Amino acid sequence: MAGTAVRGRLTWQTATVGAVMDETPSVRTISLSVPDWPGHQAGQHLDVRLTADDGYRAERSYSIASAPGEPVAITVERLDEGEVSPYLTQDLQPGDEMEIRGPIGGYFVWDPTGSDGAAPLLLAAGGSGVVPLRAMLRHRSRIGSSVPVRLLYSARSLADVIYRSELDHEADGVQVIYTLTRQQPPGWTGYARRVDQQMMAEVAWPVASPAPLAYVCGPTNFVEAAAADLVALGYPPQRVKTERFGATGTP
Amino acid sequence: MRPLEDDVLDGNAIGGMLIDLFGAEMTTAVGACGRCGTTGQVAEMAVYQPKLGTVVRCRVCDNVLMVFVEVRGVTCVDLRGLTSLAEVTG
Numbered sequence: 001m002a003g004t005a006v007r008g009r010l011t012w013q014t015a016t017v018g019a020v021m022d023e024t025p026s027v028r029t030i031s032l033s034v035p036d037w038p039g040h041q042a043g044q045h046l047d048v049r050l051t052a053d054d055g056y057r058a059e060r061s062y063s064i065a066s067a068p069g070e071p072v073a074i075t076v077e078r079l080d081e082g083e084v085s086p087y088l089t090q091d092l093q094p095g096d097e098m099e100i101r102g103p104i105g106g107y108f109v110w111d112p113t114g115s116d117g118a119a120p121l122l123l124a125a126g127g128s129g130v131v132p133l134r135a136m137l138r139h140r141s142r143i144g145s146s147v148p149v150r151l152l153y154s155a156r157s158l159a160d161v162i163y164r165s166e167l168d169h170e171a172d173g174v175q176v177i178y179t180l181t182r183q184q185p186p187g188w189t190g191y192a193r194r195v196d197q198q199m200m201a202e203v204a205w206p207v208a209s210p211a212p213l214a215y216v217c218g219p220t221n222f223v224e225a226a227a228a229d230l231v232a233l234g235y236p237p238q239r240v241k242t243e244r245f246g247a248t249g250t251p
Numbered sequence: 252m253r254p255l256e257d258d259v260l261d262g263n264a265i266g267g268m269l270i271d272l273f274g275a276e277m278t279t280a281v282g283a284c285g286r287c288g289t290t291g292q293v294a295e296m297a298v299y300q301p302k303l304g305t306v307v308r309c310r311v312c313d314n315v316l317m318v319f320v321e322v323r324g325v326t327c328v329d330l331r332g333l334t335s336l337a338e339v340t341g
Contacts, residue, residue, distance in 0.1 A: 010267060010270045010271060045263070045266070047267040061264060061266075061267065101267055102267070104266040104267045104270065104276075105263060105266050105276070105278055105294075106276040106278055106279045107262075107263060107278040107279045107292060107293075107294035108263055108278075108294065219257070220255050220256070220257050220258065220259055220260070221257050224254040224255055228254070241294075242261065242294075242295065243261065243263045243294075244255070244259070244260050244261045244263070244264075245260075246257070246258050246259070246260050246264075247257040247258035
């Protein structure tokens with residue numbers, strides 16, 4: 001349908017690629033210029049639609065990697081068997097166009113102005129699940145929030161950590177704890193296994209007041225395990241927000 | 252709640268489609284399963300996307316709650332398994 005003006009409807013818009021940046025050998029951040037972008041919240045995503053010359057269409061969802069107020073950016077991980085990610089991470093160039101719609105999502109959102117705005121944050125990322133959480137961290141910095149944050153980030157190796165230099169220079173009040181599940185650098189003293197109950201007990205904010213809020217994102221099996229670990233520690237299920245990416249990019 | 256298999260998604264993945272169909276953000280909407288009575292937000296429901304559409308199931312009893320199939324440009328929406336689906340306001 002051509003540009004419906006019906007309130008509440010999302011319309012597809014043409015976005016122009018502004019810049020591309022490789023975060024890791026298989027992950028690229030794409031910043032976009034979107035003429036009628038209404039603004040977004042940290043944690044939301046957008047849908048991308050690509051149409052081939054023969055009319056074949058593919059749609060995918062990508063979490064928005066930038067904070068509210070920054071240019072819209074998405075971070076895409078190249079999946080070897082993927083239909084869309086190889087194009088986005090290798091072929092797409094500045095100046096190219098793509099159709100997007102968004103922002104989407106009202107559940108997996110960090111809103112510091114809401115009633116839970118001062119809650120300590122426990123962020124748990126599996127692989128590319130770090131993308132929407134990074135938007136939250138950037139938002140926190142931009143607004144000068146001092147909410148305490150712990151990010152537990154599970155990745156295969158240090159080379160697979162997305163936004164590494166940014167995370168290694170994080171602002172006051174933000175602790176980043178890595179667990180490298182397949183390969184660790186020499187002398188590594190950090191976690192070296194998949195997230196489990198013991199690890200979560202050591203990392204997560206205690207449930208005592210002020211009540212923390214948890215955001216868990218990544219492959220489905222990671223999210224299921226991490227969320228269950230948090231609930232087992234006493235986090236009320238309604239204070240554990242989850243976003244599952246399916247079976248892709250398993251740490 | 253039973254753990255989901257590796258390739259199963261959740262209601263966040265169909266957020267865009269739901270806005271398109273319902274005219275509103277629906278991932279925070281609360282649905283009630285007609286078989287077991289469990290209530291929960293759409294964002295936390297189990298979403299399966301086989302080639303021919305989208306199936307949303309109850310996390311607790313596996314009951315099919317919603318089915319979406321696109322036929323010649325029109326999306327057919329079947330909310331067979333829900334007894335209610337309500338937006339959360341305020």
